[in-house]
Amino acid sequence: MNFDLLIKNACLQDGRRNIDVACSNGTILAVRPNIEESASVTIDAQGQLLSPPFVDPHFHMDSTLSLGQPRMNISGTLLEGIALWGELKPKQSVDDIIKRAIHYCDLAVAMGIGAIRSHVDVCDDELKSVTAMLEVRRLVAPYLDLQLVAFPQDGLLRDPNAHANLIRALDMGVDVIGGIPHFERTTQDGTSSIKILCELAANRGLRVDMHCDESDDPHSRHVETLASETLRLGLQGRVAGSHLTSMHSMDNYYVSKLLPLLAEAELHAIPNPLINIMLQGRHDSYPKRRGQTRVPELKAAGVNVGFGSDCMMDPWYSMGRADMLDVASMGLHVGQLSSRADMAWCFDAVSYNSAAIMGLQGYGIVEGGQANMVLLQATDPIEAIRLKATRLMVFRQAKLIAQTPASHTKLELPGRPSLIDPAKPLL
Known part of the structure; x- marks a missing residue:
């Protein structure tokens, strides 16, 4: 099966990790690890939090x-x-x-x-x-x-x-x-x-x-x-x-x-x-x-x-x-x-x-739900609140409607890392 959108390697709000979410026709069709089918658009979440809007x-x-x-x-x-x-x-x-x-x-x-x-x-x-x-x-x-x-x-x-x-x-x-x-x-x-x-x-x-x-x-x-x-x-x-x-x-x-x-x-x-x-x-x-x-x-x-x-x-x-x-x-x-x-x-x-x-219908990252989602620069809900995490991608009916670059800081300090990611406080 060829999906419209496949998001791989996401963390979910309930604590599940390395989850793939597959969507077609504006609906979430599968939420599970290791979805192998192809998709018109595939995004690697890289362990970031995928949330409903x-x-x-x-x-x-x-x-x-x-x-x-x-x-x-x-x-x-x-x-x-x-x-x-x-x-x-x-x-x-x-x-x-x-x-x-x-x-x-x-x-x-x-x-x-x-x-x-x-x-x-x-x-x-x-x-x-x-x-x-x-x-x-x-x-x-x-x-x-x-x-x-x-x-x-x-x-x-x-x-x-x-x-x-x-x-x-x-x-x-x-x-x-x-x-x-x-x-x-x-x-x-x-x-x-x-x-x-x-x-x-x-x-x-x-x-x-x-x-x-x-x-x-x-x-x-x-x-x-x-x-x-x-x-x-x-x-x-x-x-x-x-x-x-x-x-x-x-x-x-x-x-x-x-x-x-x-x-x-x-x-x-x-x-x-x-x-x-x-x-x-x-x-x-x-x-x-x-x-x-x-x-x-x-x-x-x-x-x-x-x-x-x-x-x-x-x-x-x-x-x-x-x-x-x-x-x-x-x-x-x-x-x-x-x-x-x-x-x-x-x-x-x-x-x-x-x-x-x-009383919203079809809400949530669940099979059969509407493919409305937000990918956040955080790995869990607590970290998202702590950081006021960047909204990396916002999807509506499986279509990307907003995108923000990840937040990083470049350091110019001898002997220290050149790039700081706020979502990774420990190296």
Whole structure:
């Protein structure tokens, strides 16, 4: 048999080494050692890590790369970022949003990202962000899975037109129902918004992803209601709570009750390590809270956890480079996930776990899976996170779509090696 693509001598995420991966017609047909058949294209991985593409389950593509428009976030806080986004929305055009978003998608693909879930603000009566992002989704479909969330940024009940706009966005083709219950004016309104949105999801057969309890307030407990509504409506496995930062401030007794509820509801959790560590704890002096939700405890309770990047160069976050290994590294450090098993799990949190959150089909280096893969300049997931490993090759449907030269440093030191490979710290 003549394959379209054959990658030989790869390491896989599960620890297998010297594995060959053969693909035809955009599908992985064989994953095993010593495949002898020929292929139109054969690549020797030379023992490097072959991974499925990275998955970002939480991003805001309608605001990305807008840093400094119309002004900078002087305080660097979450609330000033929300206010600044409110200033930008009426000024930007659909074309502005498309241009920024497409450029971000280029960056993301180059960094090995194959799927993104982006929240799209519907608190704009013109629905400019929705119109723009639907067009972006169409344009990038050949090389990137883009899932869109109808997100009432200003509050489903707090904004007088948000509910109607959200329905319009869904009718236009947006995939997922979003919410922000902690930003409603009262706790009761937050609870009501969750019930309205979950019932809408149940009626339409859609997934739910809510910004939930993005606060340092231990009494912001909307995730409890989100889990309860998930169970009441039979939405298990289709609902995600993003951020969940108030959990880092809750007392342990309450959390001991909450975690089993989240697990029973099969709720997905999406911490956003870069943004959470930057924006939370702003009212603290010292000691200062870390900001990230209780990742080790959620993981131990059996809750599926996927790390999101959230923002890049926008009103909320001036940094970022579309790198899910940056995200995994920050999640590892902030969560003190320092055992070898936990560090390797952090790679899962930006790949398989997040693919499950998005409900991606055919994901993974498995026979019958889609031939979407990334070859990294590292030999295992931990090393990939440590090095923020170079994405040597990115494949979509078995076709090479991005390539980056290996990272090496040339030394001019007498008696020392002339070339240093960061993936080989010991000679």
